[in-house]
Amino acid sequence: MIKPDSAAFISLDLGTSNILAYVAGQGVVYNQPSLMAYDVNTNELICLGIEAYEMAGKTHEGIRMVTPLVDGVIADLEAASDLLKHIFGRLQMMNSWKNSVVLLACPSGVTELEREALKMVAKDMGAGLVLIEEEAKMAALGAGINIDLPMGNLVLDIGGGTTDVAIISAGEIVVSKSLKNAGNFFDEEIRKYIRSEYNISVGRKSAENVKKEIGSLVKYPAERAMQVYGRDIVSGLPKEARITSEEIRNVLLNSFSKITDLLIELLEETPPELAGDIMRNGITICGGGAMIRNIERYFIDIFQIPARTAKDPLNCVIDGTKLFEKTVRRRLENGLYPKDEKSFLSF
Numbered sequence: 001m002i003k004p005d006s007a008a009f010i011s012l013d014l015g016t017s018n019i020l021a022y023v024a025g026q027g028v029v030y031n032q033p034s035l036m037a038y039d040v041n042t043n044e045l046i047c048l049g050i051e052a053y054e055m056a057g058k059t060h061e062g063i064r065m066v067t068p069l070v071d072g073v074i075a076d077l078e079a080a081s082d083l084l085k086h087i088f089g090r091l092q093m094m095n096s097w098k099n100s101v102v103l104l105a106c107p108s109g110v111t112e113l114e115r116e117a118l119k120m121v122a123k124d125m126g127a128g129l130v131l132i133e134e135e136a137k138m139a140a141l142g143a144g145i146n147i148d149l150p151m152g153n154l155v156l157d158i159g160g161g162t163t164d165v166a167i168i169s170a171g172e173i174v175v176s177k178s179l180k181n182a183g184n185f186f187d188e189e190i191r192k193y194i195r196s197e198y199n200i201s202v203g204r205k206s207a208e209n210v211k212k213e214i215g216s217l218v219k220y221p222a223e224r225a226m227q228v229y230g231r232d233i234v235s236g237l238p239k240e241a242r243i244t245s246e247e248i249r250n251v252l253l254n255s256f257s258k259i260t261d262l263l264i265e266l267l268e269e270t271p272p273e274l275a276g277d278i279m280r281n282g283i284t285i286c287g288g289g290a291m292i293r294n295i296e297r298y299f300i301d302i303f304q305i306p307a308r309t310a311k312d313p314l315n316c317v318i319d320g321t322k323l324f325e326k327t328v329r330r331r332l333e334n335g336l337y338p339k340d341e342k343s344f345l346s347f
């Protein structure tokens with residue numbers, strides 16, 4: 001039986017690019033890339049997180065790199081279970097697992113079956129109660145929105161695998177949409193561009209680096225160029241090129257037109273009363289993609305409504321789960337969560 005006052009509270013942001021874990025009273029105890037390296041022959045987990053990220057693109061055939069979540073859905077359930085087990089195994093639990101609540105923030109694309117499977121992993125670790133909440137809702141909370149008010153707020157979460165847009169009011173998502181044009185897609189488009197313009201094949205990490213270093217959506221004062229290194233696709237020899245901010249902006253603008261279309265679709269389905277709120281409250285942008293230069297200006301120019309980037313875009317979801325702890329404890333006190341094993345699975 002969970003004791004509302006003393007129960008340990010643990011939350012996880014299961015992102016496509018990054019996984020974060022928070023323990024009440026301890027803070028964020030895990031914040032690493034969602035990458036895992038397996039031995040192809042033995043299927044043993046070699047390493048994960050930052051260690052695996054550093055290996056990416058530099059391994060031999062005997063190593064299989066796995067991202068448990070791809071494009072916002074669980075692509076490898078076994079790896080996802082391994083990852084959860086690894087994180088849970090590292091947690092310093094002050095209380096017993098039995099008296100703990102585990103909150104998993106998942107992308108909206110994760111199916112009911114996959115959610116149940118993830119819950120079972122946490123339950124097998126001995127967790128007392130396992131809850132699942134949508135990433136977009138947690139991101140809104142973490143971005144400083146009072147989601148409980150009967151007031152429409154538009155959240156745009158540009159992650160690694162998916163871009164999620166949602167209108168939130170009175171504590172719940174009213175309308176939402178998702179698209180696979182997000183960080184990984186932008187990196188891939190940058191790779192394709194460099195390949196076709198300069199005949200150079202560059203790695204994913206290099207392309208990601210270009211995006212972070214000189215990516216923008218509107219011209220900015222300190223525009224510059226940077227050197228990229230890769231392999232000549234004709235000769236096979238190492239080759240370098242100088243890429244400008246303008247070139248990368250054009251690549252990104254192409255990808256962002258789909259995000260704009262998604263927002264238009266969402267606004268078209270938004271109830272009129274909430275549309276009025278959105279006019280005033282504008283767009284709140286979070287997720288790692290929110291860090292692309294001049295993203296606010298880009299959306300203000302298109303939609304003519306306010307747009308603001310969350311203070312700490314990469315941490316919005318985990319910050320939201322921290323704030324949600326209060327709601328979870330209140331619901332526990334009010335007996336709103338089922339007490340028996342069978343019904344708890346339906347949450």
Ligand SMILES: Nc1ncnc2c1ncn2[C@@H]1O[C@H](COP(=O)(O)OP(=O)(O)OP(=O)(O)O)[C@@H](O)[C@H]1O
Nearest residue numbers: 015016017018159160161162183212287288289291
């Ligand atoms: N400074 C930056 N400029 C542009 N993009 C960035 C920057 N920093 C991180 N990113 C991108 O943000 C993405 C990761 O964001 P985030 O951690 O919010 O995703 P996620 O939650 O793991 O993914 P998802 O929400 O799709 O499950 C990556 O594609 C990364 O390249």
